[in-house]
Amino acid sequence: MDSIDILFAYVIGGFGAWAAALMMLIAVQGDRLHRGVLLRCALGFTLLGAGMVLSGLVDRAARWPTLTLALSAVVATLVIYRALRQLVGVPVIPRLRRWSEIAALCLLLLLAWLGGPRSFALAFHIVCLALSLGLTWAVRRALLAPRNAAETAMAATLLFYAGTWVFALYATLQHDGPEHRHLLYVEPPLLAAYGVIYALLPLLVGAHVLNLANARLDRRLRQQASTDELTGLLTRRALNERAMAWHADVLERERLPAVLLLDVDHFKPINDTHGHERGDHVLRAVSGRLRGALRAGTPLARWGGEEFLVLLDAANLDEAGATAERMRTAVGATPFAFGEERLPVTISIGVSAWPAGGVFARAVAEADAALYSAKREGRDQARVAGVDRTVAAIATRRHATAGEESHLPGSGP
Template sequence: MQSVDMLFAYVIGGVGAWAAALMMLVAVQGDRLHRGVLSRCALGFALLGVGMVLSGVIDRAARWPILTLAMAALVATLVIYRALRELVGAPAVGLPRRMAEIAALCVVLLLAWAAGARSFALVFHLVCLAVSLGIVLAVRRALVAPRNAAEAAMAVTLLFYAGTWVFALYAAVRHDGPEHRHLLYVEPPFLAAYGVIYALVPLLVGAHVLNLANARLDRRLRQQASTDELTGLLTRRALNERATAWHADVLERERLPAVLLLDVDHFKPINDTHGHERGDDVLRAVSGRLRGTLREGTPLARWGGEEFLVLLDAANLDEAGATAERMRTAVGATPFAFGEERLPVTISIGVSAWPAGGVFARAVAEADAALYTAKREGRDRARVAGAEQGRQ
């Protein structure tokens, strides 16, 4: 009776695996980013479903469904494992290597099958444990420091799944009796629990895969929304969203928050003379030199057109002004090289303090006024708003 219940659980699990495959095929239609990963997962779950359902519906007198179940389960798990690695950020593995792994796995199972029922059972459990532990190893970062709830849920589920194979292998080693059609040799009190687990795991893991793909897509979209496509810097909106928290952190460390507004001098003539493509090259090159003068993590955004804005953590306005001078020199000291062409580019900078209780928009307006002063005085210079007050 226990064996029949277990095989029926396999049928339920197989249908659940097919449902997971169908959900992934539907998701593929609207998710170009994960199309390859989700398609491979769908293939894995479809194959798993075939093995589990055949094991439950074919005449129990036939022995070949045991081999079919084992091969389908392991090959499907390997396919899903490789796809999961990519979902958590691991490098993709090429098709030749994936096919070689599947071929090696099938050869091992066939050799064990030829060696007899007990050898096959032990090899099957050992390989299942090795693959499940490999999956846990692949998502270990999600166990220690998950980036979102989807990663944490997936990691915990896979760790639990690996744990079931530890106990199953122990039971297989201790078993001294006839071969079981369902390939599990745990005692009857535990067999029912395994039936429930393996009936639910395919659908549960399938849901986790979709959640993980959605979480990764959401993170990608957020990153795209916060990154300027041309320069790779923060967008104006992204910097506005981070400004308040950054301001509070700098004040808490008893430092001076400063705003630096920068503008590329004579940018319109560059576009008019050399073309808009060269103008884009200039903006990218200027942003690279600006990044090179700032500490890692300093907020730097493309503020609009040829304007850039920096949130600077400084000791005082004098230090902020000195940083502005370094940035101005870094951009203007050496002409930019575009092939054989050498194009001199300079910037003007306005600097202002953003004191405690101050409004960000007001600090930007003061930096803009200082920038206007720098432009009016001849460009290629930095000017500080309220320097005298900042020194008091």
């Protein structure tokens, strides 16, 4: 493939870059989350397309389109690089630094241009290799632990892109001849492959950017759907979706799945006396204490209003009851501080087993009945389904019984 064919491939690639930019401008209308990222990517692809199209359409005897191609490619790649970093979760760098980077690279290329064709070709390839490696490094996590297929595809494409610049720089170092308008110095057998690659790559990367943005948006929407906005706990729907898999896992480990249903005592008077904003603060504070009383990873959801539900992995019902008592104490032992005000808050808890073959809704109903019993008998207590005493009373009785047995004839050392 000769230089005319390569330049024609650049024209195709330029229109592909413009098509990618147009798709991003359309996507922005329905994706406010990634508006800034997509607009910067669209700008980058627009610049890249302009440089590639000009290099193929302007008088081939002129040398300035070579400089335009190089500047547009470098600036566009840097703009897309910085946008992609944000898209994969890397913190955004200050705008002044971004502009400084662009200015520094443009100045470097201009100085290399004045130094002659060879110095310009080397500078251009070194900069492009550095930027392609930076792109690959920015998405390195997607190579090692991708969260979705979009990340895998983007990372693989950028790794391949960096590889093309490694070989292109090597070929440039070996080249000892006239300047090429298209700035590629690989041997003719590979030149055709480079032409195809650079004709298709802008549109391919643009599609990857959109897929990555969509995947990230989908993940965020799923997270919002599964997380209670006020407390940060699981939503009722999210817990229902996870319950069966959790139940099977606990049974497989020969443990007892237990359901704990909790309710904040006298919550309506808190709202009526102190206002709904204070009520929201109470729910957030209660959520924090509940999390602190449970093992990390224990499913905990805001079940509705001032109710919470816990799926507990326990050895037996006694252990489940002890955990419920610990949670009750964690919430009620110390009043909540709101500025100068101290507000005592307690909870009531119902505990039930969810045995093998049991229905989740039935286990919840049994825990709800135990919770209702705890409410009816005075609140600020935990009850186990099917037991007519509070968890604390059962524990006290057992300790007393154990003490009596220790004093029986023949007991002890």
